[in-house]
Amino acid sequence: MRKVLTAALVAAGVGMGFAANAAEPMKIGMMLTLSGPPAVLGKHIRDGFQLFVDQQGGKLGGRDVEIVVADDELKPDVALTKVKGLLERDKVDFVAGVVFSNILQAIYRPVTESETFLIGANAGTSTFAGKGCSPYFFSTSWQNDQIHEVMGKYAQDKGFKSAFLLTPNYQAGKDSVAGFKRHFKGEVVDEVYTKLGNLDFSAELAKIAAAKPEVVFTFMPGGMGVNLVKQFKQAGLDKSVTFLSAFTVDETTLPATKDDAVGLFSSSQWTPDLDNAANKAFVEAFEAKYGYVPSLYASQGFDAAQLIDSAVRAVKGDLSDKKAVGAALKKADFASVRGDFKYNTNHFPIQDYYLVKAVKRADGMYATSVVEKVFDDYGDVYASECKMK
Numbered sequence: 001m002r003k004v005l006t007a008a009l010v011a012a013g014v015g016m017g018f019a020a021n022a023a024e025p026m027k028i029g030m031m032l033t034l035s036g037p038p039a040v041l042g043k044h045i046r047d048g049f050q051l052f053v054d055q056q057g058g059k060l061g062g063r064d065v066e067i068v069v070a071d072d073e074l075k076p077d078v079a080l081t082k083v084k085g086l087l088e089r090d091k092v093d094f095v096a097g098v099v100f101s102n103i104l105q106a107i108y109r110p111v112t113e114s115e116t117f118l119i120g121a122n123a124g125t126s127t128f129a130g131k132g133c134s135p136y137f138f139s140t141s142w143q144n145d146q147i148h149e150v151m152g153k154y155a156q157d158k159g160f161k162s163a164f165l166l167t168p169n170y171q172a173g174k175d176s177v178a179g180f181k182r183h184f185k186g187e188v189v190d191e192v193y194t195k196l197g198n199l200d201f202s203a204e205l206a207k208i209a210a211a212k213p214e215v216v217f218t219f220m221p222g223g224m225g226v227n228l229v230k231q232f233k234q235a236g237l238d239k240s241v242t243f244l245s246a247f248t249v250d251e252t253t254l255p256a257t258k259d260d261a262v263g264l265f266s267s268s269q270w271t272p273d274l275d276n277a278a279n280k281a282f283v284e285a286f287e288a289k290y291g292y293v294p295s296l297y298a299s300q301g302f303d304a305a306q307l308i309d310s311a312v313r314a315v316k317g318d319l320s321d322k323k324a325v326g327a328a329l330k331k332a333d334f335a336s337v338r339g340d341f342k343y344n345t346n347h348f349p350i351q352d353y354y355l356v357k358a359v360k361r362a363d364g365m366y367a368t369s370v371v372e373k374v375f376d377d378y379g380d381v382y383a384s385e386c387k388m389k
Helices: 002-015 039-055 076-088 101-113 144-157 171-183 202-211 223-234 254-260 277-290 296-314 322-331
Strands: 026-032 063-071 094-097 117-120 137-139 162-168 187-194 215-219 242-246 265-268 349-360 366-378
Touching: 026 039, 026 076, 039 063, 039 094, 039 277, 039 296, 063 076, 076 094, 076 101, 094 296, 101 117, 101 171, 117 296, 117 322, 144 171, 144 215, 144 242, 144 265, 144 349, 144 366, 162 171, 162 202, 171 187, 171 215, 187 202, 202 223, 223 242, 223 254, 254 349, 254 366, 265 366, 277 296, 296 322
Parallel strands: 026 063, 026 094, 094 117, 117 137, 162 187, 162 215, 215 242, 242 265
Antiparallel strands: 265 349, 349 366
């Protein structure tokens, strides 16, 4: 009787298409920045990801999930050590997250060369969108340049003649400048790169005042953005210079900047008021669970969980066939909270991009709101350099 029952159970498992290890919890390593002023960015990604997992009863694709969170501390050497632990000790099935581009650069090859799928929920360096692309890397955010291209095109279309560019001195900062300058054809009066994590902008603001540009374009995420917006306002520069930004005025910084940021423009592929059913449900559930307004980082974390769920479901929980899993990821068969979403040949999204501005909602909370669509179904310029193997 025992043999008959065992044979029946095995046959049932094979009939459902599940691998023998499908009964084991699927492991996902979350590599996030959770220390210092930028920690809020990692928190938003983690909370967005966890929300979807909780909505599925602790499962993704029908399989129980164990999430192992690693704080990279915004230190590439720390990230490298911790990702090796995720791969070798924890034997994770996926690595997800990654806030900053210097962290992505540190862990990208160890993860992809181990043939472990890396789901990027934020950082999108140009190097990995072009010649360095990999069949094991998929982004649920954007390629770095694209968000900044929105601001460059907006400044050009509005007829601004001069711009001052201010970003941190690392790969994402350089990508942001490249993106802005791709469309802005006016004079760049200065191009200043600060230390990553810089919180005192007095010297940079003095340079802006002296240069007298029509526009300041900046990319300063997290605590850097909070301090810059406040100091920009305190210096009175808001009265004479148009402030354009990306990842500087958003739901991670607005709780601190409040009215100082209201009316300032930014760019994004997502906002809390984006009008689609999936997004409305996401924002309502997120605010109910966590008590704060989600940012684009949270939306990207939520979509990263949805992407993994869709792929694991498509292969019926069997992760042994890497090509099948990769093909399922490439289909992106889920309802993204941003609306339009499909993968380009380099595994970065083709999607819409918007000019957005900071507003104070009727409930007293601060958020970003869509002003206008700038790019429709927009792919990044590096995809043509990607020769996917």
